[in-house]
Amino acid sequence: MGQDRPGIVATVSGALVELGCNVEDVATSILRGHFSMMMVVAAGDLELSKLNSRLQGMSDDDLAFAVWEVQGSLETVEATHVLTVYGRDTTGILHAVSSALSEAQVNICDMVCRLHEGEDPVYVVTMEVALPEGADATSVHARVADAVRPMGLESSLHPVERTEL
């Protein structure tokens, strides 16, 4: 993580290549000029301490690193529904929504929260979520709606659209 600028991915991936590591999966985002990147790396027999010290050596560039070993297989969670919550911005929206989802054992797979400026600014939370098997979507939505309605917010939950070609 660090202040965004050209070259971060090249620098980090270059270090990993030097160490013989294979990058299997990457997710990046830029938020208000700050860059973050999460990588799943196959490091073979490389010791964690060597990988750590090589990357920490780059921290003089104002990049912050955290490295840890992943145990077991990595499961990809597939989103089943799209949840949107929107209305006038106020403190506590994300906590209210995520708490309601957590109580229903719903996993948040992806999320964007943004205040859309204008004469009437609209704060929108858009989430791709995975409902546990057997969960009733209507009940899950009701739980979220009950949590955000007192804050003056609207919400909707609909299945992810997939078209098999």
Added chain:
Amino acid sequence: MLADLIDTMRAHPGCVGLAAPQIGVAKRVAVIDVTGHKLTGSCHGLLSLVNPDIREASGNVLGREGCLSLPHITADVVRAERIVFAVADQARWSEGFEARAIQHELDHLDGILILDRVAGAHALHARVRL
């Protein structure tokens, strides 16, 4: 009221549809006209719909939609490619961009916005040029 809706729609360049709830009227009335739009294939010209409903829908197409009710947002929304819509039991079919516009305006009659139809977490976009 229909005249009001049509005038308001015409007054906003690029606007191809307007529903009564958007001007604060709780009636199931909407107007659509996609004539001359660059995305229009076939169309019926000006449509004035009173108590409309969709009888059939087929095909799924992802498209980016804007809305006068949310001037600073566009959203990627999946809509049916072809629909059969009806007013007073007179059924007609529509497809492509016009079908999308009809589905968008009929959503307004049910209180549904494009925010309720976004295709995914990254399907909302800021609209810079109004």
